[in-house]
Amino acid sequence: MSEPKNPTVSSSLEKPEDKEGLSRRDFFNEIAAGALGVAGLGAFVVSVRYLSPNVLFEPPTNFRIGPPSDYQVNSVTYLANQEVYIVRTSDGLFAQSAICTHLGCITQWKPELEMIACPCHGSKFRKDGSVEHGPAPRPLQHFAVRMMPDGELMVDLLELVKPTQILKV
Amino acid sequence: MTSWENTIERLRRTPVWQSLFRRGPARTNRTRSVAVFGNIFLHLLPVKVRDASLRVRATYYLGSITFFLFVILTVTGVLLMLYYHPAVPEAYQDMKDLRFVVSSGVFLRNLHRLAAQAMVVFVFWHMFHVFYRGGYKPPRQFNWVVGVGLLLLTLFLSYTGYLLPWDQLAFWAITVGTNIISYVPILGQPMRFLLLGGHGIGENALLRFYVLHIVILPLFAIILIAVHFWRVQKDGGITLREEHGRKEKD
Incomplete structure (x- = not known):
């Protein structure tokens, strides 16, 4: 080789x-x-x-809440089915989530204390949803409120808005 | 030979016995070893153990007790499944039926619940004991990791079982627990959505937790338990105190 x-x-x-x-x-x-x-x-x-399910049998994300006259000035109304607060102040009206931003419990409006309190871990929120006392890390989520042509209000849970956005009524 | 022994001896010669056991009586050390090796269940266990490793103080039988609790949970869990529908609102009503209507239902339900809580306690106790005896050190480090996997499975089994009564405690505990998942960066919300099958705790979440609780997690637990037992003998048995330079005093 x-x-x-x-x-x-x-x-x-x-x-x-x-x-x-x-x-x-x-x-x-x-x-x-x-x-x-x-x-x-x-x-x-x-x-x-x-x-990941394509169809969910969950409550509708937008719903009518009646005319503004249903909500008195300086009142907080809890809508149990949708888990939102409708807050009316002298400036106007807004909708905010009743779900605590800490771990998702349902908060309660305490009229005598002018405060929204969470029963699970003691978070406290002011009327406008801002945090007064932890452990909640963020203010309550605000949702868009619109006036419909027939004079009723409509809340859209998918449209998140800043707390400063208030519907003048 | 007594007639009883005669009967046994005749039984041993039948084709059914021989096809089941495939060998004669285990009368010598060798045939005993072969019998253990040749049995699908026994081969996970060592053929021979040292006297010292069978003493109560060697293990306090903590691992065995944990396994025994798992067996109780499997048996009672299967029996509870016969009356439980993972649906809204049947789940809550079925749980109430088990407590007040079904014969022995309250006994089985409480046994399942207490055994589950005891199992968590015994898993931790077993781990502390293994840790203090140095059982996590080589060559047993792999089995320690298997044990950590079994700890996680035990906790997940407890957690998924917690939703099934579908009462207020279950609902809010799972609400809080799954919200903790959503704190994971980026993947948190999608993971919560997949686990719950929706945006909140509903019928989908109940069904998913049920399937995890009765099929997926127990299946993984059984596989890991088998590996865990088998590894004990492959790694040279349990840790004895002499191994770390201390003399057994008793």
């Missing part, structure tokens, strides 16, 4: 599969692994998607 002319030829003679780059077996193994990977990823994505 003659001496190899250069080292690359020598190594390719020792390993025949290197000469063609990739053996048939390796090629099919890689194709199979790739196909399994793609199928596995697809199955994972589809499974996660399956876990």
Whole structure:
């Protein structure tokens, strides 16, 4: 056997599969692994998607709350079904969530203390939803209130607004 | 030979017995070992144990008691499932029925509840004991991690079971608990949504917690328990006090 002319030829003679780059077996193994990977990823994505329901039987996110005259000036009204407070001040009217921003308990309006209090961990909020006493990290969420053409008010829970946004009525 | 022994001996020669046990009586150390090795349940356990590791003070049987509580929980849990519908409002009514209408219902329900609470206590006690005996050190570090996995599964099982009575305590405990999940950065809200199957605690959440509680988590627990037992013998048995240079005094 003659001496190899250069080292690359020598190594390719020792390993025949290197000469063609990739053996048939390796090629099919890689194709199979790739196909399994793609199928596995697809199955994972589809499974996660399956876990997320498309139709929810939850209360509607926008609802009518009647005309402004239903709410007296300087009053806080709790709507139990929607878990919101309708607060009317001399400036106007706004809707804010009754769900505590700490861990999601339902707060209660205490008229004698002029305060919204959470029974779970003792958070206290002022009438406008700002935090007076922790552990709540954020003020109560305010929702958009609109006047409908027929004079009734409509609250949209999906439209979050700043606490300064008050509907003049 | 008494007639009783004769009967046993004849039974041992029947094809049914031989197909079940596949070998003769375990009368020597070798045949005893083979019997343990050849049994799907017993092979998780060591063929031989040292006397010292069977003493009460070696383990206080804390791990065994935890496993026994898991068995009680499985049996009582399956029985409770026969009367419980994971739906609103049936869940609460079924829980009330179990307490006031079903024969022995209140006994099974309380046994399930108390065994669950005891299991959490015993898992921690077992872990403290293993920790103080140095059982987490090599070569047993892998089994310590399996044990931590079993601790988490125990806590998740407790937590998912907590919603099932569908009373005020359950509702607000799960409200608070799942809101803690939503504090996870970025993924918090999507994780809470997937766990509850909605934006709040409703029928979807009850069903998901039920499936987690009765199928998914127990399945993982059984697999990890099997690995945990098997690893004890593979890592050389339980930690004895002599191993760390102290002499057993009793």
